[in-house]
Amino acid sequence: MRLDKYLKVSRLIKRRTVAAEACDAGRVAVNGIAARASREVKIGDVLEIAFGQRTVRVEVVSVSEAATKDDAPAMYREL
Numbered sequence: 001m002r003l004d005k006y007l008k009v010s011r012l013i014k015r016r017t018v019a020a021e022a023c024d025a026g027r028v029a030v031n032g033i034a035a036r037a038s039r040e041v042k043i044g045d046v047l048e049i050a051f052g053q054r055t056v057r058v059e060v061v062s063v064s065e066a067a068t069k070d071d072a073p074a075m076y077r078e079l
Helices: 003-009 016-024
Strands: 028-030 046-051 056-058 076-079
Touching: 003 016, 003 028, 003 046, 016 028
Parallel strands: none
Antiparallel strands: 028 046, 046 056, 056 076
């Protein structure tokens, strides 16, 4: 699954366009490397997302095309 879509489906970022902009601005890293929005995300990848002064590190636990609001937090584990 594309990184921007994963960020949106898992609800780490609310909109896919915002997720793509964050990737383009270099605020998202996968396994320590700055990633583009088109990067494929796999189970076990570690994502680092910079939200202003705060950085969130999560590990990808599952990848699914759609998730409900209640199921979305189960797609990742905070580190």
